[in-house]
């Protein structure tokens with residue numbers, strides 16, 4: 001069964017219209033190759049596909065200039081994280097006028113963690129973040145399945161809960177044992193696995209590298225590196241704190257989240273909705289899940305959280321054109337106004353506060369403070385983008 005992903009398909013089309021290169025970046029197995037295949041099937045010009053994990057293709061692109069200069073239409077290069085030298089080689093090819101070919105690059109590691117990529121394509125590339133499946137793609141009626149199993153298509157579509165969980169456990173193992181080493185990064189798979197597992201237990205909390213390092217028996221610098229690896233492979237979100245010159249004492253370390261709720265639950269050993277609702281940290285799970293759903297539809301947003309040392313907190317802070325939006329994630333049947341919300345409204349000068357909960361009603365708590373379901377919040381914030 002194929003789930004159609006219109007938002008992403010359109011984002012890719014737009015990216016290729018705006019710049020000669022579109023880079024589709026996202027975690028392994030989110031569906032990048034599938035999207036590129038669908039793009040190729042409808043592209044009006046010739047399409048050429050290279051897969052850098054394929055020995056023949058990778059050999060063919062050993063001399064990229066020679067191999068690519070004569071091609072017209074659309075050139076798709078998959079698994080580009082395996083061949084970072086391509087980024088530099090593409091530059092003269094995409095500066096040709098008129099442009100004979102556009103390039104669609106697919107990769108599962110951020111440019112920051114692949115050596116050599118740096119600035120070579122600055123101004124010539126649009127990045128399209130490819131996320132796991134989203135609520136609007138699977139339908140709001142399947143929200144709990146998406147929350148429980150996460151957005152990797154094969155996990156979401158697995159024939160049973162246990163098959164889904166097994167797929168995710170396998171994904172985690174493959175990532176630490178094969179995918180990360182394939183990026184040329186040297187790590188001890190066992191330690192990275194334990195680090196990731198610990199991070200799952202810190203999900204939604206303020207990062208404390210020293211403490212994590214102590215528990216793992218490695219230095220703070222090593223845990224930082226491990227965090228960067230998981231962030232750079234789109235599996236962990238590091239949410240920075242918002243601070244401006246307020247008199248209050250503000251938390252200045254980032255918060256960390258596992259981006260896919262299904263992987264989070266695999267680390268927690270949670271297999272059913274009942275298990276999730278009975279888990280002591282299910283509120284944190286909701287927070288991370290709902291936040292990723294919102295941010296998936298706001299690819300240009302710069303998200304922050306905000307917290308004071310006195311205990312006032314805001315889960316998500318977004319600013320756009322001087323307009324300030326706060327989002328609070330609440331796992332309650334009927335969320336009410338809290339002291340923390342009042343402080344956040346006043347201290348941050350929020351124009352509006354959205355309280356996102358698992359329930360189905362929309363109601364106001366006071367002027368500019370509205371409780372609403374996740375889908376509603378996604379749509380309102382996307383419209384404001």
Ligand SMILES: Nc1ncnc2c1ncn2[C@@H]1O[C@H](COP(=O)(O)OP(=O)(O)OP(=O)(O)O)[C@@H](O)[C@H]1O
Nearest residue numbers: 001002003027028029030031032033034108153154
């Ligand atoms: N829209 C979709 N609906 C249903 N299944 C999908 C969808 N997109 C991808 N899949 C399935 O998910 C799996 C992974 O998809 P795909 O190979 O496109 O991901 P990828 O991001 O290219 O992964 P990798 O980084 O490992 O190459 C495949 O089994 C694919 O059939």
Ligand SMILES: [Mg+2]
Nearest residue numbers: 032033034078
């Ligand atoms: Mg692929």
